[in-house]
Amino acid sequence: MVENILEFQSVSKSYGSKKALHDVSFSVGAGKIVGLLGTNGSGKSTIMKIAAGLIQPNRGTADVMGNSVGLKTKADVSFMPDQPLTESWMKVRDAVHFYRDFYPDFDEEKAHNMLDFMNLNEKERITSLSKGMNERLHLTLTLSRNAKLYLLDEPIGGVDPVARDKILDAIVEFYNEDSSMLISTHLVRDIERIFDEVIFIREGEIIMQQEVEGLRIKYGKSVDDMFKEVYT
Numbered sequence: 001m002v003e004n005i006l007e008f009q010s011v012s013k014s015y016g017s018k019k020a021l022h023d024v025s026f027s028v029g030a031g032k033i034v035g036l037l038g039t040n041g042s043g044k045s046t047i048m049k050i051a052a053g054l055i056q057p058n059r060g061t062a063d064v065m066g067n068s069v070g071l072k073t074k075a076d077v078s079f080m081p082d083q084p085l086t087e088s089w090m091k092v093r094d095a096v097h098f099y100r101d102f103y104p105d106f107d108e109e110k111a112h113n114m115l116d117f118m119n120l121n122e123k124e125r126i127t128s129l130s131k132g133m134n135e136r137l138h139l140t141l142t143l144s145r146n147a148k149l150y151l152l153d154e155p156i157g158g159v160d161p162v163a164r165d166k167i168l169d170a171i172v173e174f175y176n177e178d179s180s181m182l183i184s185t186h187l188v189r190d191i192e193r194i195f196d197e198v199i200f201i202r203e204g205e206i207i208m209q210q211e212v213e214g215l216r217i218k219y220g221k222s223v224d225d226m227f228k229e230v231y232t
């Protein structure tokens with residue numbers, strides 16, 4: 001069995017002359033939910049896009065299940081980008097069918113159950129959904145694949161605090177424990193309860209990877225307290 005589902009080793013990435021990641025190394029173990037925490041522009045989305053195989057690092061290696069990120073690993077990875085992938089003409093139902101036809105590992109029954117849980121109407125047009133409802137839909141589509149690794153980029157940025165709790169419950173409930181999850185966010189306090197481990201990133205560099213339990217015991221602090229301390 002491969003121990004690390006995702007592994008970055010000394011990854012650097014620049015956009016033109018702008019450095020986004022510098023010598024980034026971390027891993028996501030099997031069965032773990034890991035928070036990727038950092039302020040705006042710290043490099044979270046860049047990490048997600050590299051892991052999803054959408055962009056290439058300039059230096060270093062990124063592996064999923066022991067394979068270098070590429071065509072082969074895309075089948076193991078379900079990515080929820082911070083911008084929706086669906087088309088404006090679609091109804092919720094069309095989006096589900098689109099994913100079902102596109103991904104062989106898509107579980108349609110799970111999608112219907114999750115849509116119910118999320119209070120989403122399958123007849124609704126995607127263009128008429130609010131930002132928060134759109135996020136619920138994309139989370140549903142992303143989690144309804146039977147993937148090894150789920151990458152969620154800011155999954156709760158657009159939803160109100162009450163709905164956030166519901167969405168986190170959905171992540172925990174519908175998450176398959178044989179797989180792993182990397183979730184980027186700067187809304188640390190709202191989401192920290194679901195993390196096994198957290199990674200702090202600042203200006204393109206990893207400054208800490210720690211088990212949440214360890215953090216509480218070693219420093220006597222919540223992840224949110226630690227986050228505020230590191231970033232202010």
Ligand SMILES: Nc1ncnc2c1ncn2[C@@H]1O[C@H](COP(=O)(O)OP(=O)(O)OP(=O)(O)O)[C@@H](O)[C@H]1O
Nearest residue numbers: 015018019020038039040041042043044045046047
């Ligand atoms: N396509 C691009 N072209 C040029 N610079 C970019 C591009 N994408 C990202 N950057 C820069 O790279 C750095 C990291 O960006 P990234 O989007 O990875 O951060 P982030 O932590 O996801 O931020 P946010 O929380 O605001 O989404 C930022 O300085 C950003 O301006």
